[in-house]
Amino acid sequence: MLEKLRAWKERNYDCIVPRKVHDAGDLGEWVHHVRLLHRRGQLPAAAQHQLEALSFSWVVDGVTAKWYHNLHAARRYREVHGSGDIPPDFADPSHPDWVEAARWLARQRDLYGRQKLLLVRVRLLKELLGVKLHREYSRPRRNMHAVLREGNARFRGGQRTIQGGAAAKIYGAL
Numbered sequence: 001m002l003e004k005l006r007a008w009k010e011r012n013y014d015c016i017v018p019r020k021v022h023d024a025g026d027l028g029e030w031v032h033h034v035r036l037l038h039r040r041g042q043l044p045a046a047a048q049h050q051l052e053a054l055s056f057s058w059v060v061d062g063v064t065a066k067w068y069h070n071l072h073a074a075r076r077y078r079e080v081h082g083s084g085d086i087p088p089d090f091a092d093p094s095h096p097d098w099v100e101a102a103r104w105l106a107r108q109r110d111l112y113g114r115q116k117l118l119l120v121r122v123r124l125l126k127e128l129l130g131v132k133l134h135r136e137y138s139r140p141r142r143n144m145h146a147v148l149r150e151g152n153a154r155f156r157g158g159q160r161t162i163q164g165g166a167a168a169k170i171y172g173a174l
Contacts, residue, residue, distance in 0.1 A: 001030045002050060012128070013120050013155070015056045018069045022076045035059075067121070070104040073097035075128050084129030109133060118148060120155040 004027050009015050019028040034051065037043040038058055077098050078084040090102035108125060111117040112133045125131045144152075 001027065005031070005051075005054065005056075009054055012124065015051075015054055016060055016064065016068050018065070018072050021072045022079075067104075069097075070101045071124060071128065073101040074105055077101060078129055084125075084131050105129075105131065116145070116148065118151045118155065120151070123155075 004024070005015055005017070008017055008024065008027060015031070017024060017028045017031045019032045021028050034043065034047075034056075035058060038048065074084055074086060077086050077095075086098060086102040086105050088102055088106040090099055092098060105125075108117060108121070109131075112122060112125075113135045115135070122133065125133065
């Protein structure tokens with residue numbers, strides 16, 4: 001499972017795996033179980049060190065978990081319909097996740113336009129969903145919120161280590 005998690009991280013830039021993701025349900029359950037063992041103090045130290053080497057997130061807040069859930073619901077929509085652009089007025093009662101993902105995607109576009117979206121999230125939206133994000137020209141924000149500033153700096157720093165590592169073959173052009 002650790003190798004699957006490594007492959008997931010290379011593709012998604014982090015180790016946050018929704019529990020019920022459509023194409024890696026077993027990995028999502030395993031990640032959930034690992035976090036549970038860690039909370040209980042039952043995770044072996046060797047396993048903990050291996051996961052920390054991957055920058056594993058031991059605690060994922062509800063907002064972040066929901067963001068990734070919606071991302072992967074939109075990714076599933078793209079696999080079925082061929083496009084990651086879910087219409088904002090999408091309404092299909094048989095797919096409530098897609099209805100929620102449509103509203104979520106409209107919100108992400110709004111946040112991008114106001115320069116309030118983390119760079120890692122912008123990259124995921126563009127690469128995994130193929131979504132075109134547009135912003136009216138404006139100068140970069142100088143009064144950026146501390147969470148955005150720190151998250152963007154962490155993402156930029158992580159990209160340098162990815163390019164220098166084994167993933168350089170995949171991300172060599174970045």
